[in-house]
Amino acid sequence: MLEIYLPAILLEIPRNIVTAIGLPLCLGILSGSGTAKVVKSNWYKASTSYVFAKASLIISKDLHGPPGRPPRQVFPIVWPLLYLSMGYVSHLAVNALDATSSPSTRSDVKLGIALYYAQLAMNFIWSPLFFNGKKLGLALIDSVVLAGTTFYMTKLLDGPTKSQSTYLLLPYCAWLTFATYLNGGIWWLNRGRTPEKD
Template sequence: MSNTIHFLPVLLSISRNPVTAVGLPLALGTLSGSATAKVVRGRWYQNLLVPPGRPPRQVFPIVWSLLYLSMGYASHLAVKALDAADSPTSRSALLKGILLYYAQLGLNLLWSPLFFKAKKTGLALIDSVLLTASAYCMTDLLHGPTGSKTTPFLLPYCAWLTFATYLNGGIWWLNHGRPVRRED
């Protein structure tokens, strides 16, 4: 935890500025998902059995871009609320929520390399479950101290993560005994 405290001023300054608050998750998400386009056109992904309800692949970059912008703006609102908070309880919840924001962002950025690059659908599922749980917890922590200002920006993210976890879980379940093609 003491290492986290050293990074806290940097993390707060990133989210304090609305441009860097929305730009950081968007840039890192784009970087993390950059190898995805090639893989989804490849044989491994095309041969996966998938659960019902998977949207067309073109939907994912649009949805994720909007969600990265939205979660980034929520982090900005949380830091603004922290700057104005006078209650120790509110400050504590906001600090925990902001730290969870960065933790879940790390889990988010780890998912694409696990799923698409390493083709480890089971490890990606574990990551997705942890990511989804941390996003819901973060949303709950930030709700009260921000006067619910962050909630409309984070609830769509939580809903999408729930759906993405369903897709990941379905893909893992339907394919976990099948041989993995690694040539693409």
């Protein structure tokens, strides 16, 4: 059985529902706001609200995109809802950890919480990689690892949270799959092209 050490603060944050939900929302705002300069550039056109602009691009003549892109207005609605649900899942996970004395369940929940923080970090760096760095391939790798991490986290937290976390994370898993398709399509269709530098 793998023993995961989590600093106390990483367990205290999700114990409070406000900080549990607030952390991913704040990180989403911070990550998205760092793309403001790129949003104003000619590299692509994005929605006027860049705060939750993860992949919210309308492909211009400078960057080709795959079919099936939703309207740009979808992204600033979807991402905050996903951040709220993932924050609430962290709250459920810590409650499950506090409620059990089973070593195997505690191990699974601790690993799930560690993966939660790992996926938050990967989610946070995606926008700077894709928008600011214009590193489409690195952003794609980040997206694939982020999706895999989130799927495994969902599996680990299913039993201890009596499937509540799974119902809350399934939309996130589906959206990450779709976002990875978009990122992969953009990378594939633009391979060999050098994005304009600001």
